[in-house]
Amino acid sequence: MVKRKVLKTLTSSVLALSTSLMLMAPNTLAFTPESREAAIQRLNEFRMNLGLQPLEKNEKLDFTAQKHSDYLLHSTDNSHYQNEVNNPYYFGRTVADRIESTGLIGWGYGEGIATPILSSVDAIESLIDAPFHRTDSYHPGHQLVGIGSNKNGRTVVDYTSLVDSYSQTHFIKYPYNNQKDVKVIWYNYENPNPLEPYGGLEKTYLGYPITLSGYGIEVMDIIYQSHSLVDQNGNQVDSYVVHAGNHPRAKNHIFIIPKQPLKFNTTYTVNIKGQIKKADLTTQNLNEEWSFKTIAEPKIDIVMVDNENIFVDFSKTGDIKEYTIDVYDLMGEKVYSNKIINNKSYVYKPVPLVPSIYYYVINSNLLEENIPGYIQITVQNGKYVIKDDFSEQPDEPTQPEQPEEPEIPIEPEQPEEPEIPVEPEQPEEPEIPVVPEQPEGPSEPETPVTPEEPVEEEEPEVYAPVISSMKLINNTIHIQFEGKEPANYSLHVRESNDKFGNIIHARKFVNGRSFSNNHQLLTEGTYYYTIQSDEFETISGTLTIVKENGKYVIESY
Helix, strand or coil, X not given: CCCCHHHCCCCHHHHHHHHCCEECCCCCCXXXXXXXXHHHHHHHHHHHCCCCCCCEECHHHHHHHHHHHHHHHCCCCCCCCCCCCCCCCCCCCCHHHHHHCCCCCCCCEEEEEECCCCCHXXXXXXXXXXXXXXXXXXXCCCCEEEEEXXXXXXXXXXXXXXXXXXXXXXXXXXXXXXXEEECCEEEECEECCXXXXXXXXXXXXXXXXXXXXXXXXXXXXXXXXXEEEEECCCCECCEEEECCCCXXXXXXXXXXXXXXXXXXXXXXXXXXXXXXXXXXXXXXEXXXXXXXXXXXXXXXXXXXXXXXXXXXXXXXXXXXXXXXXXXXXXXXXXXXXXXXECCEEEEECCCCCCCEEEEEEEECXXXXXXXXXXXXXXXXXXXXXXXXXXXXXXXXXHCCCCCCCCCCCCXXXXXXXXHCCCHHHHHHHHHXXXXXXXXXXXXXXXXXXXXXXXXXXXXXXXXXXXXXXXXXXXXXXXXXXXXXXXXXXXXXXXXXXXXXXXXXXXXXXXXXXXXXXXXXXXXXXXXXXXXXXXXXXXXXXXXXEEEECCEEEEEEX
C-alpha cells in the first residue's frame, strides 16, 4: 500500500499499516526463476488493460527487492519487516528504509511478497488474484517497480513514484467491464486475510474475487450499502462481501468473493451501491454495474523443473493447488505421476524421463472433467523442457518408413486368403462313403471333420508371422515381416538378455503409423525383445548389436 510523503511525520504504525501486505503460501515446490522483464511485462499488461500507465523498471527498486528476497531466504522473518539486525542479509527494517537507503526518495511506497509455485510470473498472477494485493498491483499512483526473487520461490515487488501521483482520484474495477477469460477459482491464503469477518476461511477454495477500489486524496472511505452478482441466467451468486464496515484494511475498497468457484464460459453481472466519503466529509452516491465473462475451459501450462519433475501451471484458470498428473509412454505404460496435496508433491517415477513424446492425464476434484493431452520433452541449452501441448502426434520420427510400410503388407495375398479353405474339394467327400468297406467306416466321419475345423479359416486372423529383417536406424529398430504385415503390434527391448530387464526401447504400430519411445541409446550388446499383438502369439528372443564401420547394426536376432 502507500505512505504519502506528506504524512511522513506520523508514527511508524501508519507505515506498518500501509506496507504489511504479504501473500502467504504453503511450502512451495521447486522454483525456476524467470527474468524480471517477463514478470514486469505481465504486471504492466494487467495495468494497461485497466487503462493505467505501465510501470517503469527501476534498478534501485530491483536492488532493494532482491535484498529483501535474500533476507527472507536466510531469516525466520516472514514479512515486510527485517527484525534480525545482526543478520548479515539485514538491509533496513521497513520498505521505506530499504528504498531510501539507495537515495531514491519517493512520494509513497508499496511492497508485495508472494511465494509462487513455479515462476516469478506465477508470483505476479498470485498478487493479482488476491484482493488486498491486487489493490496494490493496480494502484494508479505507482510509477516505478523493481522485482527480486530467490531459489526458494520468494518474489518481492517494490513500488514507488518520484512525483505526487497518489493524490489524483481514480476508481478501478476488476475484473473490468466486458473482460473475457476471467479466472474461476481462488485459494484464500492471503495476509491480511480478507475473510476475517467470516471466520477467516483460510486455505479455502472460493470463487474468483471481484474488487472495486477508490484512490486519491479526496477518497476517504467507500461506504457499502448493497451488491448483487448474477449469472447470465439471472441466478444470484452467493458471496462474501468485504468493506470498510467489516474490515479495517478495506477503507476504500469493496470485495465480492463468491462462496463457490465460478462457472466456466459464463457471463456475470455485478452491481455495487454505496457512498463515497470525501476528504471534506461530504458524500457522493456510488452505483456501479458491469459485466465480465469467465474462461471457456481450463487453460494450463505444463512445466518441467530440475530436469526431472513435471508440474501443472493453472494460473490462467485460477488458483488450483490440488491435482494429479499421470504421464504415460506411447505404449500405454505409466512412467511418471505427480500428486499435489496441500501444495506438497508426491512423485512416482519408475523410470527416468527422457526426451520423447508422452501422453498425460490431469485430474482434480476441483475440475469437472479430466484434462488429457500430449507433451514432448526436448533439450534446450542443456536442460529438459516441455514443448507446447499438441493434439496430434508428430510423424517426423517415422516418416522415412511410411513409404515402405504400404509395400510390406503384400496386398495381393489378401484375395487369396478365401481360397485357403479349398471349397471345391468338399463335393468329393460324398464319394468317400460310397466305398462299402467297413474298416474304413470309422475314417468316414473323421474325413468330413477335418474341413469343418475352424483352424484353417482363422489363419488370416491368428497366424505366426516370420521376421524377414530387423535393422537399427537412427537408434530405432525397424522390423519387416515375410508375407502379411500385422496392422497393430508393439516392440519392447529390455536392457539385458533376459525378460526381467528394464525396458529401454519401445515402438508401437497402430494402423500403419508408428510411435517410438527410446529411453536410452542402443549400443553393442545382447538384448531381450518381445513383439506383442492381438493378431498373433507373442514373439520373443534376443538380438545382438555390434559396431560396423562406425555404426551400430543388428548382427543377429
